[in-house]
Amino acid sequence: ISAKMVLSAVDTTHVHTVLDHVKGHEDTYGAEALNRTFTSHPQTKTYFHGKDLAENSAYLHSHGKKVMSALVNASAHCDNIYGALDKLSDMHAHELMVDPANFPILAHNILVTLAIHLPQVLTPACHVSLDKFLCEVGDALTHKYR
Amino acid sequence: MVHLSADECKDVSAVFSKVNVDQLGGESLASLLIVYPWTRRHFKTFGNLSSTDAILHNAKVQAHGAKVLGAVRDALKHVANLGGHFAHLSDLHCQQLFVDPANFKLFAGIVSIRVGQTMRQAYTPHVQASFEKFLDAVTDALAKGYH
Numbered sequence: 131i132s133a134k135m136v137l138s139a140v141d142t143t144h145v146h147t148v149l150d151h152v153k154g155h156e157d158t159y160g161a162e163a164l165n166r167t168f169t170s171h172p173q174t175k176t177y178f179h180g181k182d183l184a185e186n187s188a189y190l191h192s193h194g195k196k197v198m199s200a201l202v203n204a205s206a207h208c209d210n211i212y213g214a215l216d217k218l219s220d221m222h223a224h225e226l227m228v229d230p231a232n233f234p235i236l237a238h239n240i241l242v243t244l245a246i247h248l249p250q251v252l253t254p255a256c257h258v259s260l261d262k263f264l265c266e267v268g269d270a271l272t273h274k275y276r
Numbered sequence: 277m278v279h280l281s282a283d284e285c286k287d288v289s290a291v292f293s294k295v296n297v298d299q300l301g302g303e304s305l306a307s308l309l310i311v312y313p314w315t316r317r318h319f320k321t322f323g324n325l326s327s328t329d330a331i332l333h334n335a336k337v338q339a340h341g342a343k344v345l346g347a348v349r350d351a352l353k354h355v356a357n358l359g360g361h362f363a364h365l366s367d368l369h370c371q372q373l374f375v376d377p378a379n380f381k382l383f384a385g386i387v388s389i390r391v392g393q394t395m396r397q398a399y400t401p402h403v404q405a406s407f408e409k410f411l412d413a414v415t416d417a418l419a420k421g422y423h
Contacts, residue, residue, distance in 0.1 A: 249392075
């Protein structure tokens with residue numbers, strides 16, 4: 131897969147700045163981002179039938195940690211996000227099949243969560259870089275769908 | 277037609293009472309122009325929008341953002357008939373300003389994020405859900421008159 135360079139050196143620096151603050155808080159921030167997604171967009175719960183999605187549930191924390199850890203990992207490979215997320219891309223295409231419309235919804239709620247916990251870090255300049263990064267992640271996870 | 281419950285309206289009211297609407301509006305519009313640069317196409321008469329710094333210090337951007345968010349806040353009193361309330365503004369945005377309604381949704385997303393920055397944990401998931409539902413209703417009403 132040829133890497134699509136959408137993130138500049140400045141974007142990469144900004145992504146690292148923000149994600150460095152996420153390290154150590156993957157489960158809390160992840161759980162909160164998921165909870166906000168489920169609360170404001172209840173249709174997203176359709177992918178989690180049978181799971182305990184109550185605020186602060188063990189499942190929310192473990193799944194939130196998985197999601198945020200994957201983002202932290204991807205942030206270490208801003209020059210090749212598609213490559214870094216290759217296995218997760220396969221999983222989303224062949225097993226999970228989460229509708230592509232949902233990735234911007236989760237991305238938004240990740241940004242709201244980060245804005246709440248890191249208000250000084252999420253400057254407008256960092257915001258644009260992080261938004262680009264999250265779009266790139268969404269594209270990487272859905273590009274094998276068809 | 278979107279219906280907001282009494283509780284949801286209360287949540288929205290609480291958000292507006294806890295933020296400085298002028299400041300939030302100005303900062304949100306500035307952020308919109310930074311995060312989604314293509315939105316600058318509608319502000320060619322606003323002077324220097326060539327850099328993040330220029331945008332953040334642009335007085336016209338601050339003033340216009342304050343005006344826009346003030347109108348959003350005032351719309352809460354007309355939540356039972358947002359379509360009617362925004363009929364004139366919808367027409368204006370379609371016929372004279374030629375603004376793609378997709379821009380309204382981009383602005384709403386940024387406002388919600390900045391409210392989070394301001395209100396912190398007080399912007400609970402439920403308050404966020406109510407506030408975003410209200411913003412969706414406003415953006416729908418603004419797009420309603422397009423033809």
